[in-house]
Amino acid sequence: MRAYYFDNLPGDQRLQHDSGRPLDLGHLRKLGVLYWTVPLDTAGGYEAEINRIAEQQGYKNRDTINVTKEGLGDLYESKLGSFFDEHMHEDEEIRYVLSGSGFFDVREHPSDEWIRIHVFPGDLLVIPAGIYHRFTLDELNEIKALRLFKDEPKWIPYSRSQETESNPFRIQYVKEIAAV
Known part of the structure; x- marks a missing residue:
């Protein structure tokens, strides 16, 4: 992962x-963005570590995209x-990259600047509910990721608008990061 x-x-x-x-991980954490490195070739397989994190964070379901x-x-x-x-969700967006790579862009609050996060195989990224963000592939044009829920x-994406500014999940997000 690389952020800037x-x-x-x-x-x-x-x-x-x-x-x-x-940017470093500390800056991302202040925005509520969480990150782990779980190498695909972890002894015993990456699944055990993903399962441990999923249990710790309360992630009960998963699929692959x-x-x-x-x-x-x-x-x-x-x-x-x-x-x-540009959109937000009322749930966390959790992705573990299995292959390929791509970019998650998140809006820094209150500056409203875009922060680009380049993810690669073995990266587990959690985008908090209520943060404005977007995703795109990089020049490889492919990513396979485990999605956790x-x-x-x-x-369900909610496009940025005056309406989303009053969404309870957006309000809660802004309140939580202001307290950091």
């Missing part, structure tokens, strides 16, 4: 867009577009 401020320059969203301003042209078929372009639209799997 997004440069906001026009161009292909799949490129680095590195501003040259790196394969974001490739082959994996998504005719939905590939529309799904990539919807993933990259606290309850039944659901993925």
Whole structure:
């Protein structure tokens, strides 16, 4: 995982867009973003460590998503577009990268700057409920990830708007990070 401020320059969203301003895990934690490294070749398999973290965090369900042209078929372009639209969820977004790589961009509050998080195999990333974010593939054009959920799997994006600013999950998120 590598985190830095997004440069906001026009161009292909799949490129680095590195501003040259790196960030560390401590900064991400202040925003409620959690991160673990769980190597795929962990002795005994990565599953045991993922299961331990899932139990600790209360993640009860999981599935796998394969974001490739082959994996998504005719939905590939529309799904990539919807993933990259700025949005929030009322649940945490938890991803463990099995193969490939991509970018999660999160909005820093209160500066409203984009922070780009480049994830690779073995990265486990938790995006908190209520934070504005987006996702895109990088130049490899593929990622396979284990998705973990606290309850039944659901993925409901709420596009950023005046309405989402008054969403109880957004309000709670802003209140929690202000207390850090």
